Amino acid sequence: MIVRRLIAVLGAGSLLAAAGCGGSAPSGAAGDAAGSGDGPVRIGALHPVSGSMAVDGLQMRRGAQLAVEQINESGGIASLGGREVRLATADTQGKPEIGQSEAQRLISGGAVGLIGTYQSSVSSNVSVVAERNEVPFVMDVTASDEIFQHGYRYSFRVQPGSAKISESAAEYLEQVSEKAGKPAERVAVLHEQTDFGTGAADAFEVAAGKLGMEVGPRISYDATTAADFTSQITQVKASGADVLVVAGYYGDSLLIAKAVDAVKPDLDAVWGVSNGAYDQPKFVSDAGELGDRYFSTNYHFDAQNPETRRLRAEYQQRFGAPMRTGAVLSYDAVQAIAAGVEEAGSTDPAAVRDGIARARIAPLTVGNGPVRFGRDGENVNSAAVLMQIQNGRVKQVYPPEKAESDPDYSVAW
Amino acid sequence: MTATIDTDAPETRAPSATLAVLKRAGVVGALVAVAIAVALVQSGSGIVVWQSVVTGLLTGGLYGLIAMGLTLIFGVLDIVNFAHGALLAVAMFISFGVVQATGLHPYLTMLVTVPALFLVGVLVHRGLLSGSGGATLENQLLITLGLSLLLENGLLLFFGAEPKNVGLPGETHLDVFGAVVAGSRLYAFAGAVALGLALYWMLQHTGLGTAIRAVASNGPGAELVGINVRRIHTLTFAIGAACAGAAAALAVPLLSVTPTLGEQFNITAFVVVVLGGMGNVVGALVGGLLIGLVEQLTTIYLDGQSSLLGVFVVFVLVLFLRPQGLFGRRT
Amino acid sequence: MSLLELSGVDKKFRGLHALSDVEMSVSEGEIVGVIGPNGAGKTTLFNVICGALKPDSGSVRFSGTDVTGRKPETIARRGMVRTFQLMRPFASMTVAENVSLAAQHHTRGAARLRDHATEVVARVGLEEWAHRPATELPTAGLKRLELARALAARPRVLLLDEVLAGLLPAEREPVLDLLAELREQDGTTLVFIEHIMAAVMRLSDRVLVLDQGAVLATGTPDEVTADPRVIDAYLGEEPTTDADA
């Protein structure tokens, strides 16, 4: 008796909660659930706006919002008679299972496509949801290359994959060091030991090997516990390597820079690959002089593109913070979906998918041309750029056509 | 009249206890020496191993520092304080905030963090842990677990997840027989030793310290000599929290300050506490050094493995074989 | 033939000699009382017999087999069951559940278990309490529950640790009657620690006196109570004159 009553009460409670969730979708969601009504075209954005990734998540959500505003200002979707676009947002909390249910919610709310999600584990889940529902999913930031090995039809990615960045890093390193007259021969690699760092280091090792560089020592570390890298840097110093490649997150990369400053190994360069710190303005201010002349190969907003400059200025003005590359990628991802709708002339997600596959989008991030998706869903023209901290600023230095200034192949100590 | 009662107490027992501790210290020392020798063979580079040992000891000092407050709470109140790491994070944020607001030298923020954490400790103990609801071990564990989630996410809610950094003004590097030591780490290490000695002195030679040990040794007995046990418990918890405050000020130049930074230290600190024997402040310091070494040597032994793995292996071995810790006495 | 036999049992705690060289033999159907002042080692003796403690040396034989250092549950299942001086009910269970648990190792099936438990509960006079939480019982009830639980395990030898302590004189009678009946009807062998001498006198065939871990005397109740050493051990020595000096 008691039990049943209790369960009934709780059941009612959870139904209420569930109803509440449904209610959180903007009103009218049910009306155009099929995506065929006259209302705005809905694009779903999944980002971690709570939890430890919230800062980046929020940046990306805002970047997507700016893209939607830009589209509407320039007349909406022309092929649908100027229909407006609206962003439907969701918080993944950085958890795959939340990401999955939120993706489901956005899709049943009538989203024609999804963007997201900043984390590989969440993107892995959302890509499956997208595939099953036959709704396109354009990834803005997602490092994992694994997702694109399943032959999913509905998954796309704007940013260059981890392997591509690593290959570019090896290539740029070879060329830049050669040009400076100090060709890199022996490269030490220090990487965090999860998926992200290991993947980057593996790809780099292969690419560098092909270019005739010797990789070693390779040292991995646990980013969640490492508090001091003096020993690792001493090991690098003892090995006689010319260059130190670092694939890590922000905090650990900062500690590595401090240890390099302490040990002062005999290096020609410190080189970030997909690094979370060495191309961040925050690193410049946190590390100060000891970060000077650090290189970083990564995806990046295109600092040479006036459109990008305009967008970043607007972001800075509206939100009081510099716009990060992730947010610019979200902007591009929304543009990709909008272009897909434009191309398809329909809000049917399957048609939009084909539209995206056909579309060409001028990106605000660095690329070798317009965003164009290959068979596997990867952006064929995605590219990584080399940045260096010069005089307290992060500058694009290579390849030459993207360079703001010349690379300075030397170290500060 | 004098009552003389002849006794059969073996008088050799006290010295033999000291001897046993020395013997165990010898065994541990020998194990460490062997471990270092193996590392030398494995790595092939003297300087790398030496740097690892130095780094391990310095990091270990930090672990000892953080574990001191925890061991006090564990030993006297029998509370597995899962919120200790979160308290450390709170103290770090206070320290960071003070540096930001006033430009004070990071170490001087101790003047704020220590009293602040002391107060937090009083509030937490009085508000959450003492009294009937907190009675059983599991309940206290769950309450402190809840508290750590609360504090971490509270910090997240109000300060965001962006890591914050505090530099040490006038940071220098020293050369110790070829190994490089950052001044900030050396100061933190010295601070850990000083704090450990201060705590030890306080426990051994002050009335309050003796009372704390008395309560730990026999709570009902302490009540029978007129000690207000609940007050001593609160004070002990507050002192333990204040230790986290001191640790925070010493460690703030070394780490990126994030709401969840306590997590990485929490479990290490528990290992240190168990290793050193619960309630044993000097044991915590020694245990900290050992764990620091274990971490560094793990990375030499097992390339590609997390340094935590070695820590957990040592932990499990200690739990099974010497649950009273290296320097504790089996009860 | 002796059913339970201890020889040379020694047990030390941190230098304290809790039992030294204890010899003891109990025949089938016998009732043996164990007496001795506080701290004499009586409960330690039970702990060693029932496997809760391992003796440092010496052996415990039960029904012809050596059970020294065997696990308590093994010894219990063989038919040697004890009660505890400080009552240890299963706090989350009712009285009947406490009792039927003890019968589980020889009786299967919910209905048969319940019948068995009901019978035992009635036998110790706890019917009214059968379905209440065991923790609600008063002292006397808990003592009976200890007894009931041990009985439900179908003991051949029942070791009772102060089942009468804390009972009012009026409450003792039925328990004593029950113990007597156990031997008469069930043929159970009883070894019991007791301070209440009237009970020891009335029930025991033989009495074993422990003092400071050693067997001070054995014999019939009359022999033992007349033994001056026993009286000394109990009431303490007379004041000696030289101590006044």
Place this chain on the structure above:
Amino acid sequence: MLTLEKLSAGYGRMRILHEVDLHVGAGELVALVGANGAGKTTTLRSICGQLPPQAGRIVFDGGDTAGRRPDVLVRDGLVHVPEDRALFGTLTVEENLRMGAWTASAEDTTTRLEQVYDLFPILAERRGQVAQTFSGGQQQMLAIGRALMAGPRMLLLDEPSTGLAPKLTWTMLDAVREIRDTGVSVLLVEQNAKQALAIADRAYVMESGSIVLSGGGGELADDERVRKAYLGL
């Protein structure tokens, strides 16, 4: 000094003491004897504040002790030495003694420390030794010494002879009488009836949670009924 009026006490629903009346005058040494499980220890635990009474009153020095914890009563001069001695095992002898004077001034601590060392010289010899390495007799001396450090006006002693060899028991009880002679009231719980009755001014005999006999110490010592209460003859 101390009066119990119809005191009933116990644990939870379990009642162990049934309306106990008892009185200890100033400077008196009163023995409370009885068989195991008669309720003697429970009586002491109630008096010292560890176990709140279920009914009845405890009046110490003219005031009701209701709701006062042991640490508060110690400040008023009522000190309890429990049967398990409750020593601080990891502390040295001297630390144990100094803790005994937690409520006293530094001056008093020093003088009392000397007095205790005078009473039990062995403690002075081993002042630096850790208490848990002591034998039973030494622990008992330390426990009493620690209680004296508080400067008690009334001492509750629970079975000071437990675990002692018979010869030592007497010496111990003699020390108790010595303490009485310094003006401290003592309520002594003993199973060791003969000796307790021999030194007590007055005595109560307890059985099944009630007082069944009372009278002068010497008078009860010869009383056949005491013997019966123990041996049940």
Place this chain on the structure above:
Amino acid sequence: MTDTAVESRRQTRPGAPAAPPLRPQNRQFAVLAVLVLLAIPLPLILPSAQGAVAVRILIFLIMAVGWNIMSGFGGMFSFGHAAYFGLGAYTSAYLLVEHGVSPWVGMAAGMVVAAAVAMVIGYFSFRYDLKGAYFALATFAFAEMLRLVTTSSDVVNGAVGYQVPLIQGSSVWQMQFPAGSPAYFWIALVLAGGAVALSILFRHSPAGRYVVAIRDDELAAASVGAPVMRHKLLTVALSGAITAVAGAFYTQYYLFIDPQLAFGSSVSIEAIVTAVIGGIGTIWGPVVGAVIVGSLSDVTATLLATPPEFLSFLQGRSGLDVILYAVMLILIVRLMPKGIFGTLADKISERRRR
């Protein structure tokens, strides 16, 4: 003798409570059946996002039931149930991805592996007599070790983890269905119902009664013949196996698993918190707890998406749901140590007795 027995069963005196039913499990099974029947139409009624929440609740439920058997009934406070969840998840994922074995077989294999590991960890912990905090810390250490070893083992894809390949169409044997299919919910419902049924069966079996007695008083239980070690091992094995089911189903539903998701300490904490909030050591506590904890993050998400006026400052802030559940955990432990269900059940049975 028989007469008194009958009389006491007939129960005439007002003071004595009535004899409980001979098989109390029958009533609990009935309740379970009703609950399951009521839940069957849910996925057809709920919008799909809420359907996903409902599945998540069921996963929490299985985890909490598993934890409750060991820590609630058995009193062995585990702080490392992520170990068993993760073993279930990884075993099934490994078998499916590397060897194409059906997830159902993988689930069964995961149960076996988890039970075996639980028994090994348990054996050593009991052998060395770890109790209370030490036991909790040891279980935690084992779970963390599994996480670290998995992270760096190429055999199981290291930190990358496993992504379950998507198949075309739906297959019960492969446990894959189209988006929004109610089948996932129904499978989870069967598994959760089975877990609760197993927990009921166990609780009322001779073994389960021994386990509870051992929890209450180990020596007393041994003294009436309860085989202590064997039953403790049985308990941890059963607990591990049930928790492994949650892990295996999780992998199959979310189609992705990595070391942090599988063995991370947050998994252990979720299992504990769910059972504690509902009520430790009761059959229905984990059920109640799962409904609350499982839907909590969605309730807060809703609250934050469109916050009421006085909470508007929280919009866009993070961590609120965890704060809520932390506060709930602390309050429940302080004020209702038996959890929501345990406390209510006590109150009601007390009132009934009066």
